[in-house]
Each structure stands twice: as structure tokens, then as C-alpha cells.
Amino acid sequence: MADLxxxxxxxxxxxxxxxxxxxxxxxxxxxxxxxxxxxMNSAIYTENLATRSDSSGATDAVVYxxxxxxxxxxxxxxxxxxDGGDHASLEANVTDAIAGLDAVSTQxxxxxxxxxxxxxxxxxxxxxxxxESDDFAxxxxxxxxxxxxxxxxxxxFNVFVDGRSDLRERGDDEFRxxxxxxxxxxxxxxxxxxxxxxxxxxxxVAAGGSFETCRHNDDTAWVNVTxxxxxxxxxxxxxxxxxxxxxxxxxxxxxxxxxGHYSMVVDDGPGxxxxxxxxxxxxxxxxLYRMTVDLVYRTADLDYRAKIRIEPGDHxx
Amino acid sequence: xxxxxxxxxxxxxxxxxSTTLDYTLSLAIATLLVAGLVTAASGLVDxxxxxxxxxxxxxxxxxxxxxxxxxxxxxxxxxxxETLTMTRPLPARVAGSEYTIRTESAGSVQWxxxxxxxxxxxxxxxxxxxxSIADTGIDGGTVTITYDPAAxxxxxxx
Numbered sequence: 245m246a247d248l249x250x251x252x253x254x255x256x257x258x259x260x261x262x263x264x265x266x267x268x269x270x271x272x273x274x275x276x277x278x279x280x281x282x283x284m285n286s287a288i289y290t291e292n293l294a295t296r297s298d299s300s301g302a303t304d305a306v307v308y309x310x311x312x313x314x315x316x317x318x319x320x321x322x323x324x325x326x327d328g329g330d331h332a333s334l335e336a337n338v339t340d341a342i343a344g345l346d347a348v349s350t351q352x353x354x355x356x357x358x359x360x361x362x363x364x365x366x367x368x369x370x371x372x373x374x375x376e377s378d379d380f381a382x383x384x385x386x387x388x389x390x391x392x393x394x395x396x397x398x399x400x401f402n403v404f405v406d407g408r409s410d411l412r413e414r415g416d417d418e419f420r421x422x423x424x425x426x427x428x429x430x431x432x433x434x435x436x437x438x439x440x441x442x443x444x445x446x447x448x449v450a451a452g453g454s455f456e457t458c459r460h461n462d463d464t465a466w467v468n469v470t471x472x473x474x475x476x477x478x479x480x481x482x483x484x485x486x487x488x489x490x491x492x493x494x495x496x497x498x499x500x501x502x503x504g505h506y507s508m509v510v511d512d513g514p515g516x517x518x519x520x521x522x523x524x525x526x527x528x529x530x531x532l533y534r535m536t537v538d539l540v541y542r543t544a545d546l547d548y549r550a551k552i553r554i555e556p557g558d559h560x561x
Numbered sequence: 562x563x564x565x566x567x568x569x570x571x572x573x574x575x576x577x578x579s580t581t582l583d584y585t586l587s588l589a590i591a592t593l594l595v596a597g598l599v600t601a602a603s604g605l606v607d608x609x610x611x612x613x614x615x616x617x618x619x620x621x622x623x624x625x626x627x628x629x630x631x632x633x634x635x636x637x638x639x640x641x642x643e644t645l646t647m648t649r650p651l652p653a654r655v656a657g658s659e660y661t662i663r664t665e666s667a668g669s670v671q672w673x674x675x676x677x678x679x680x681x682x683x684x685x686x687x688x689x690x691x692x693s694i695a696d697t698g699i700d701g702g703t704v705t706i707t708y709d710p711a712a713x714x715x716x717x718x719x
Contacts (some may be wrong), residue, residue, distance in 0.1 A: 265588070269595035283610045286656040290617040295623070302631035309638050374710070403659040427660050539639070545648040551638040 301543035370533025375526035380499035400557030401508040420497035456481035622686030633690035645708035
């Protein structure tokens with residue numbers, strides 16, 4: 245190793261001649277090392293930053309939103325299942341249920357410093373139309389009739405078709421469900437027929453000038469008209485009232501050409517007409533078509549407000 | 562006779578060599594060594610700093626992208642989101658230098674470009690959201706993500 249005594253100095257000369265170059269170099273390297281330490285500090289901070297997870301509460305908000313949606317849907321369905329009263333009674337039932345949900349969830353979320361709020365913003369009145377009498381004819385036994393006139397929305401429209409009798413071949417006075425908007429000359433229809441050679445129940449849909457079918461190889465079938473399924477299987481062709489934008493009449497054609505039962509909930513638009521506005525065949529009951537829930541979720545870094553629409557069985561939901 | 566033949570004793574270390582040359586050579590070699598050492602050390606610091614800035618920009622970009630995706634998921638989860646504002650405290654400087662955040666849409670793909678002015682490092686992070694992201698440019702620091710329900714658009718602001 246090199247001798248570190250000052251340049252040109254003899255061992256006898258003592259420490260009077262200082263090594264400026266070494267000193268300056270040492271100082272510069274010290275500064276460089278400090279800079280390196282600061283950079284390494286930034287690197288450690290970066291690693292620390294990388295391990296931080298979501299702190300804004302956005303994930304909690306999504307979870308809360310889903311929980312509220314699910315609970316509100318259950319409250320809505322429960323109210324219809326147990327209440328059976330008029331619109332005011334149904335509204336009171338769902339409003340109470342949502343207020344209860346709000347009280348419980350506020351307490352739970354407050355532990356994490358989050359502030360949620362949920363309340364019923366409004367409801368749309370509707371009417372449930374149900375026929376369990378094994379035919380699709382009107383109260384006066386008309387085969388061609390209007391189930392509900394002047395409506396703009398239908399949800400939870402389920403039809404059970406029994407193909408063991410009456411169900412016709414296609415074109416032979418087949419049973420049809422028609423959404424007829426006479427003001428705008430828009431028309432959508434669905435027919436249910438039977439292919440006797442293959443023993444299939446055939447659901448045909450005519451929308452926008454095209455006609456497509458879905459088949460089910462059994463004697464009976466549930467057709468969920470608004471959900472677009474036949475016997476539980478998705479039917480791509482089946483989109484309820486496709487191409488009908490205004491208010492329309494919901495009609496049955498050749499209602500005597502099919503056996504089974506049906507149920508639906510229609511909205512109470514202005515000028516709606518029911519063929520059978522009583523407890524006859526079919527019977528009608530007060531129902532809520534839709535409930536809108538206001539949701540607020542706040543954390544230190546998040547402010548979220550949304551409206552949740554509860555509309556079970558809606559075709560566009 | 563014996564006295565004439567006796568030669569004076571020669572001191573070791575001062576044979577045929579000038580003091581000036583000795584001094585100059587020592588100084589030159591030492592300067593060369595020290596300069597090399599300082600250059601190498603400062604190069605190491607510069608390299609490390611650039612690497613740290615790049616890593617930190619990547620981390621910040623990923624955080625911002627994940628926030629945008631989380632905000633998007635929340636905005637899309639209900640039928641009608643009315644207000645959505647999310648604040649994220651991000652560092653104002655990376656390894657001592659300021660940086661800028663630019664959001665950019667290239668077709669259906671959104672990019673977040675982060676540029677640090679000091680070492681001139683740019684990092685791009687991809688964010689896939691259902692809502693579009695408004696093209697903006699802001700300085701680094703605490704950012705606010707806002708959702709515009711009318712335009713179905715997310716905006717990043719400072």
C-alpha cells in the first residue's frame with residue numbers, strides 16, 4: 245500500500261505540510277457517498293410505497309354497493325311476498341327495511357372510519373298480472389285480447405307452456421304474445437308452437453323484420469320472456485319488445501291454442517288499461533314496478549354517490 | 562592513503578533523482594487516481610438515481626392506474642353514479658426531482674405517462690378502463706380522480 249505521508253515530506257519534517265489533494269478528494273467522495281445514501285433512501289421509500297394497498301376505500305365502496313344492492317333486492321321481493329297490500333303499504337315495507345339496513349351498515353362501517361348512507365329515493369307503482377288457471381284466454385274467454393294497454397315496461401314476465409295438448413304447429417293459429425305500439429307502428433311478437441315430428445316446443449321471435457327461433461325438446465317449458473330464456477337456457481333471439489320504443493299494448497293472440505300459466509309486473513303508466521282489473525282470471529294485484537335507492541359512501545379520500553335501481557326481472561337490467 | 566580512498570557515505574533515497582520530478586510524478590499519479598475514483602463514484606450515484614427515479618415512477622404509475630381502474634369499477638357498478646371523487650396522496654418529488662403526469666388515449670387503450678425532469682426519465686403505464694380517461698397533464702403530488710357521469714369519463718387533476 246502507498247505511503248500516505250504528505251508528498252515530498254520526509255518522515256522527519258513532521259505534519260506541517262498538509263495533503264490538500266487527499267483532503268479535497270476525501271471530501272468529494274464523502275459528498276458522493278451522502279448523495280448515494282439519499283438515493284438509497286428514495287429506493288427504500290419506493291419499495292415502501294409499492295407495498296401500500298388501496299387506501300381510498302374504493303374496494304370497500306364496491307363491496308358496500310353490492311351488499312346494498314343484494315339486500316335491497318331481497319327487501320323488495322320480501323315485501324311483495326309477505327305484504328300483499330296496496331302501493332302505500334308496499335312502500336312503507338321497503339322503506340322500513342332499507343332504514344334498518346342503513347342503521348346496521350352505518351354502525352359496521354363507522355368502525356373503519358367510513359360513512360355510508362342508504363335510503364329509498366323513490367318507487368314506481370306497478371301492477372302484477374297473474375293467471376294460474378291453465379289458460380291464456382281473457383276473463384270473457386276471448387282468445388285475442390289485450391292483457392295490458394298503454395304500458396311502457398314489463399318485468400318478471402314468465403310463461404309456463406304445457407305442450408301436451410292444444411299447442412299448434414307453426415302457422416296454424418299459433419299462440420302469440422304481441423307488443424304493439426300502434427302510435428309508432430312498431431310491433432314485436434313471440435310465438436309458441438310445437439314441432440310434432442321432433443316433439444319440440446319452438447319459441448319464435450319476430451323483431452325488426454327477422455324471425456328466429458329457440459327450441460326445447462320436452463313436453464313443458466318455462467319461457468322467461470323478459471330475461472330471454474327458454475327452459476332456463478339463454479335464447480339469443482329473445483329480447484322482449486325489441487324495436488318498440490314508445491308505450492305499447494301487450495296482447496295475446498290465439499290464447500286458446502296453448503295451456504299453461506303466466507305472471508308479469510307492468511308499470512302504471514298514464515292511460516294504462518287492464519282487461520281484467522280485478523281478482524278474476526287473470527287477477528291483478530298492486531305491486532311496485534321499481535325502487536330506486538340512494539347510496540352515499542364517504543371515506544377520507546373518497547366521495548361516492550349513486551342510485552341503485554331495484555327492478556327484478558327487468559329485460560334491460 | 563587510507564583517508565583518500567575513503568568515500569563519503571551515500572544517503573539512501575536521494576540518488577540521481579531530482580526533487581521536482583519526484584514531486585510532479587507523485588502529484589500526477591495521485592491526481593489521476595483521485596479523479597478516477599471521483600468519476601466512478603459520481604457515475605454510480607447518477608446511475609442509481611436514474612434507476613430509482615424509474616422504479617419510483619413505475620410504482621406511482623401503477624398506483625394511479627389501479628386507482629383509475631378502481632374508480633372505473635365503482636362508477637360502472639351501479640346504474641347511475643352521480644358523484645365519484647377519489648383523492649390519492651402521491652409523492653411530489655421522486656429522488657429529489659419533480660415529475661409530471663400525462664394521461665393519453667390511444668384508441669381504446671389509455672396510457673399514463675410520467676416524466677421526471679431531473680434525469681429525463683419517462684415511464685408509461687397502461688390503464689384499461691370501461692370509461693374513457695380525459696387527456697390531461699398535471700404536476701406530481703396529490704391527485705384527484707373525478708368521474709363525469711354525463712360523458713362517462715374519468716379525469717385526473719391535481
